[in-house]
Each structure stands twice: as C-alpha cells, then as structure tokens.
Amino acid sequence: KQEVTQIPAALSVPEGENLVLNCSFTDSAIYNLQWFRQDPGKGLTSLLLIQSSQREQTSGRLNASLDKSSGRSTLYIAASQPGDSATYLCAISPMEYGNKLVFGAGTILRVKS
Amino acid sequence: KAGVTQTPRYLIKTRGQQVTLSCSPISGHRSVSWYQQTPGQGLQFLFEYFSETQRNKGNFPGRFSGRQFSNSRSEMNVSTLELGDSALYLCASTPEQGSVYGYTFGSGTRLTVV
Numbered sequence: 481k482q483e484v485t486q487i488p489a490a491l492s493v494p495e496g497e498n499l500v501l502n503c504s505f506t507d508s509a510i511y512n513l514q515w516f517r518q519d520p521g522k523g524l525t526s527l528l529l530i531q532s533s534q535r536e537q538t539s540g541r542l543n544a545s546l547d548k549s550s551g552r553s554t555l556y557i558a559a560s561q562p563g564d565s566a567t568y569l570c571a572i573s574p575m576e577y578g579n580k581l582v583f584g585a586g587t588i589l590r591v592k593s
Numbered sequence: 594k595a596g597v598t599q600t601p602r603y604l605i606k607t608r609g610q611q612v613t614l615s616c617s618p619i620s621g622h623r624s625v626s627w628y629q630q631t632p633g634q635g636l637q638f639l640f641e642y643f644s645e646t647q648r649n650k651g652n653f654p655g656r657f658s659g660r661q662f663s664n665s666r667s668e669m670n671v672s673t674l675e676l677g678d679s680a681l682y683l684c685a686s687t688p689e690q691g692s693v694y695g696y697t698f699g700s701g702t703r704l705t706v707v
Contacts, residue, residue, distance in 0.1 A: 514695050522700060523599075523683055529695035569636070578649050579624050579687065581696060583636040 482507045482574045486584035493560055494592050501555040501587045503570030508548045511573040515544050515555050518567045560591045597686050597699035605705045611672040614702045618665050618686030625667040627659060630681040642667055674706045
C-alpha cells in the first residue's frame, strides 16, 4: 500500500527565510508527484507537477525536486513571505491505482512578518 | 478558463438525511474524482468517474455513491448521514490521464452533519 509522509508537520519561520518541505513515499512506481497549497477552509491550489521522468520543476520562488528511486521529493521556497502561510500537501499518482492521488498529511507553514 | 466549480459551498444536514453535491469540471476535462478531507484522516479518495463510468473506488461504505453525466458534470450522494460524514468534500478534474496533466481541484463543499 502506497503511503506518503510529510516532514515537518508544522513550520514557523521569519519572513525572508528560505525553507524546505519534505515528502517521502513508499513505492517508486508512480506516474507523477504534485505539490498543492491549501488555505484554511479552501480547496487545493496546484503549485508544481513533476512527472516521474523529471528531476525538478520551478515556478517563481518555488522549486520542487523528485528522486523517484529513493522515494523523496522536496519543495524549496525562496525568500518566504507572510502570504506563503498555508498548508502544503504532497500527492503522488501511483501506477497501481490509475487516476487516484494519495496525499500526505501536509506541512502547516507560518511565515511571520 | 473557468475552474472546477462545486456547489453548494456549505451544507448543514441532520443525521439520517441524504445529501447531493455537485461538481462541474473544467471544460474539456473528462475525468472527475472526489475526495473527503477531515482533520483526523486527511484527504481520502472516494471515487473517480470517466466518460460516465466509475473507474476507481476508495474504501468507503456503500452510502457514498456518485455518477457522471454526458457533459462530464458529476454528483456525489451520501445517504443516511452520520456525524462522522462532516467534512470538506473536494472534487478534482483532469483531461484524461492524470499522469500527464495533473489535477485541478475545486473550492470544496463543507458538509456539517448535526
């Protein structure tokens, strides 16, 4: 059974700091990995999608890497801002299950001004 | 282009009642998936529909059901509501194979069962 773990569960940093969120998964047989952001009580906003054949994706201040063989992904946020405060979720699309996402529990990020 | 639209945004129901939630995917997207999010269990997969057929189902009781119409819009139904069904229900759409395009989520329907 595919499991996704996110570390840390919560993170509080001062504005301007660079930070790394970690995601690990148990089975390397995935189609892709997707990072989402969720604001309180809201839906999910897709941040980055990394296909299994890719090593990283970048969007603005965000950079996500994927090491499929070791079952790990990291989301790097540069020069954090208070507006980055949210829950960040990592999700994989396992080959075993077709069109289905398996989510981690998320990392709650607070950026202090 | 318009995103994934879920209606209603909020619902309050009484135990034992039934409820129907609606999801309109992005135009051209043929696959619609449903997820339940609770503080204790996180995000859990309910089911996925493609071309009006359920292709995949999560580990939920038969009280949870869904369907998809020819225009790809989907509905989810929960019968005999229980207090534990209180959750944020999220819908996601993807063109065909999520493995290539990833998923776009709606804003969700917040269901409260009292």
